[in-house]
Amino acid sequence: MNVNRIISILKNGSKLTSAVVFLILSSIISAQAAEFNEKEKTLQLVLQRGYLICGVSQGLPGFSTVDDKGAWQGIDVDFCRAVAAAVLGDATKVKYVPLSAEERFTALQSGEIDLLARNTTWTFERDNTLGLNFIGILYYDHQGLMVHKSSGIKSLKELNGAIICTNRGTTTELNIADFFQAHHLKYEIITFAKTDETLAAYETGRCDVYSTDASGLAAQRLKLANKDEHLILPDEVSKEPLGPFVRQNDQQWENITKWTLFAIINAEEMKINSQNVNDKLKEDDIAIQKFLGKEGNYGEEIGLKKDWIYQIIRQVGNYNEIFERNLGKASPLQIDRGINALWNQGGILYAPPFR
Numbered sequence: 001m002n003v004n005r006i007i008s009i010l011k012n013g014s015k016l017t018s019a020v021v022f023l024i025l026s027s028i029i030s031a032q033a034a035e036f037n038e039k040e041k042t043l044q045l046v047l048q049r050g051y052l053i054c055g056v057s058q059g060l061p062g063f064s065t066v067d068d069k070g071a072w073q074g075i076d077v078d079f080c081r082a083v084a085a086a087v088l089g090d091a092t093k094v095k096y097v098p099l100s101a102e103e104r105f106t107a108l109q110s111g112e113i114d115l116l117a118r119n120t121t122w123t124f125e126r127d128n129t130l131g132l133n134f135i136g137i138l139y140y141d142h143q144g145l146m147v148h149k150s151s152g153i154k155s156l157k158e159l160n161g162a163i164i165c166t167n168r169g170t171t172t173e174l175n176i177a178d179f180f181q182a183h184h185l186k187y188e189i190i191t192f193a194k195t196d197e198t199l200a201a202y203e204t205g206r207c208d209v210y211s212t213d214a215s216g217l218a219a220q221r222l223k224l225a226n227k228d229e230h231l232i233l234p235d236e237v238s239k240e241p242l243g244p245f246v247r248q249n250d251q252q253w254e255n256i257t258k259w260t261l262f263a264i265i266n267a268e269e270m271k272i273n274s275q276n277v278n279d280k281l282k283e284d285d286i287a288i289q290k291f292l293g294k295e296g297n298y299g300e301e302i303g304l305k306k307d308w309i310y311q312i313i314r315q316v317g318n319y320n321e322i323f324e325r326n327l328g329k330a331s332p333l334q335i336d337r338g339i340n341a342l343w344n345q346g347g348i349l350y351a352p353p354f355r
Contacts (some may be wrong), residue, residue: 035243042114042246042253043087043303051093054080055113058098060196061219062327062335063119072096075326076117079138079244079261083115083315086260086308090314100193105130108245115257116245119213121171132245135258139327140339140348143175143237144214144241146221151208156235160185165198165207167191171210175238199223213240218333255302260297263309265351266291269342276316277310291354298354319349 046052056064056076072094081091097113108116109131120126122134133156145164147153157178165173168191180187190207192198199220202210210217214232221227243261244252268275270288272280282290290296292313293306300306316322326334341347 012341024218038074042250043256046087046114051095052080052087052115053095053097053113054083054197055097055099055107055116055118056080057118060099060119060195060216061222062215062331062333063219064096064098064117070148073326075139076119076244076315076324078322078326079117080115082260082264082312082322083257085311085315086256086263086304089308089311089312092148100169101167102193104169105132105245108132108247111247114246114253119216119242119248120245121213122241122243123171126245131248133248133254135244135246135254136261136351137241138243138261139214139215141213141240141242143172143211143240144217145233145235146202146210146217146229147208147231147233148205149231153208153233154231155233156183156185161211162209163188163190163207164209164211165190165192165202166211167195167198168193170212171238171240176211181246195220211237213242215327215333215335218335222332223308252303256304261303261353262354263291263312264319264322265342265349266354267309268320269312269344269351272313272318273321274314281310287354302346 004126018212054074054077056074059065062074064072067073079097079306080094085091087130099107099113099116099118104116104118104120105113105126107113116132117138119139119249122137126132127134142273145156145159153159162185164176164187166176166189173189173191176187176189186285188254190201192201194218198210198212201207203224207270210220214236217232221232244257246257257349272288272292277292281292281294283289286295290298292310293299293308297306317325323337323340324330327333328337336347337347339347340349343350
């Protein structure tokens with residue numbers, strides 16, 4: 001039976017708890033993922049097709065949105081582009097599939113998409129029960145809370161009895177439950193399938209608080225008619241390590257996507273960017289020459305061409321370039337690097353070395 005049909009049946013009139021529903025769907029989806037992976041591996045499918053199919057959000061500034069010219073942009077979009085550059089030598093060869101939080105895992109496990117890059121949190125359940133593997137942290141975030149300034153609320157302590165809006169199918173609901181219980185606060189939660197629906201409910205006063213990842217709150221705040229009338233509280237509900245997912249049982253594809261992420265981080269640490277990458281190729285530093293494919297066989301070892309990292313950096317850039325244009329100083333969000341700075345620059349961003 002189709003998974004979406006099963007979800008519909010479980011939603012309509014079922015008295016099963018959310019935990020039981022989750023376990024049922026996890027078993028079905030894991031079986032589907034195993035069946036898919038037995039048929040054909042992802043790298044071969046992408047090469048034969050000639051383009052990457054990447055699942056992204058339905059529209060979250062800084063992560064994945066469509067600009068006024070119809071082009072996708074955002075940090076998740078750039079990761080998809082980096083994988084396309086690595087595998088196909090062309091960062092433009094990507095088909096983007098916008099997915100809701102409820103749809104995202106099913107789409108990956110059924111083979112509808114090759115890669116999920118949709119501001120998704122790494123958790124124990126997701127990494128161990130869905131037939132998926134998390135490949136690494138693209139952005140370190142935390143769950144936050146946004147309120148109307150007119151409410152006068154300035155801290156967590158004033159949220160007793162609050163009505164909270166959030167997206168359905170995310171970790172937010174569980175985090176809110178744990179957080180409010182720990183602080184002995186009562187609350188009511190309203191969930192929506194689409195982010196725009198959640199934002200509209202908050203903006204019209206249907207709820208007192210909007211809760212999601214702090215970066216998401218910063219992005220959604222820009223959409224509000226009067227963004228200065230809304231306050232993101234300093235309280236941190238939970239840690240939210242965000243990054244891409246791939247299917248299990250496809251080690252080569254997992255390695256390609258994982259080391260694509262490590263490549264853009266290492267490139268920043270090695271001070272290689274899209275503007276100087278050609279000059280770096282001319283340097284005598286053997287580590288740089290191996291990294292960019294002039295020497296060594298990093299590409300061959302994972303089934304790619306020698307210059308796969310060079311293509312990533314030339315066409316997409318290093319981590320700093322990707323961060324700054326989508327989330328940082330060159331973007332409307334103006335988010336500080338913070339803990340997403342390199343480990344040797346005051347942050348915790350760290351990637352294994354190429355050796």
